[in-house]
Amino acid sequence: MPLLRRASTAAALLVGALAAGVVATEEDSQRRGGGGGCNNSYTKMNKSTYGFDDGGCYMCTEQQGPDVQLPLEGAALSEHCRRMCDADESCVSYTIARTANLPAQDYWFGSRANCCLERRHYPPGAFVEVARGATPITSCERDAACWDRYEKTAGRESKAGETCATAQPQTATPSPLCTMAWEPIVYTDAEVREKMDFIARGCESKDSTFEGLLAAAAERCQEEAFAESVTVSIISHPKALYMRATILDT
Numbered sequence: 519m520p521l522l523r524r525a526s527t528a529a530a531l532l533v534g535a536l537a538a539g540v541v542a543t544e545e546d547s548q549r550r551g552g553g554g555g556c557n558n559s560y561t562k563m564n565k566s567t568y569g570f571d572d573g574g575c576y577m578c579t580e581q582q583g584p585d586v587q588l589p590l591e592g593a594a595l596s597e598h599c600r601r602m603c604d605a606d607e608s609c610v611s612y613t614i615a616r617t618a619n620l621p622a623q624d625y626w627f628g629s630r631a632n633c634c635l636e637r638r639h640y641p642p643g644a645f646v647e648v649a650r651g652a653t654p655i656t657s658c659e660r661d662a663a664c665w666d667r668y669e670k671t672a673g674r675e676s677k678a679g680e681t682c683a684t685a686q687p688q689t690a691t692p693s694p695l696c697t698m699a700w701e702p703i704v705y706t707d708a709e710v711r712e713k714m715d716f717i718a719r720g721c722e723s724k725d726s727t728f729e730g731l732l733a734a735a736a737e738r739c740q741e742e743a744f745a746e747s748v749t750v751s752i753i754s755h756p757k758a759l760y761m762r763a764t765i766l767d768t
Contacts, residue, residue: 573635604690
């Protein structure tokens with residue numbers, strides 16, 4: 519999408535953030551974690567698998583009023599999905615979806631999820647690169663633009679100074695805010711190869727409505743990601759306030 523459009527959208531999102539107050543970044547939330555220990559160290563990746571959610575998928579929501587459930591977003595979603603991964607001893611990574619991706623899921627699957635887990639390490643052909651600022655070309659890339667992947671980090675030291683290999687694992691409990699949308703599944707080697715072939719072909723669905731929903735979602739997700747990559751600082755001056763925006767090199 520044109521850079522000027524992305525920049526103007528980012529500015530609007532930043533102004534809203536300033537009005538509501540500064541919110542900690544998702545990476546900060548991952549570093550602080552919910553209780554420390556060896557089960558909460560993850561690395562955010564710039565790639566995502568497509569259709570390999572063998573640990574199952576969940577819809578994580580929060581109550582807004584007596585009859586309203588809204589999808590969790592941002593750091594809150596990452597925190598609760600991380601809890602789902604920590605509570606699954608086989609989980610090696612989790613992936614969270616931006617809300618803009620949900621209408622495409624509703625249309626194609628008839629259900630929705632914003633938190634998916636993986637229990638095994640897949641070969642490179644299972645991944646779709648998510649390049650910040652690049653225009654998604656294939657259906658795989660459009661979908662991947664709306665998902666953020668976090669992989670468990672091995673060898674982190676515990677609070678006691680032990681390594682994760684020797685420290686007693688923390689007891690983790692699933693988040694009560696996440697409800698299962700798709701059950702875990704075990705893929706055979708033949709199914710993995712078939713899925714990778716589908717990715718290599720671009721994941722084309724041949725459904726114009728679905729492709730349109732994916733394209734609209736990808737555009738919105740990229741705008742949000744761009745806004746999140748900008749830090750804003752308020753500089754106080756006796757006669758004025760200045761706002762300085764800096765592009766993060768992450």
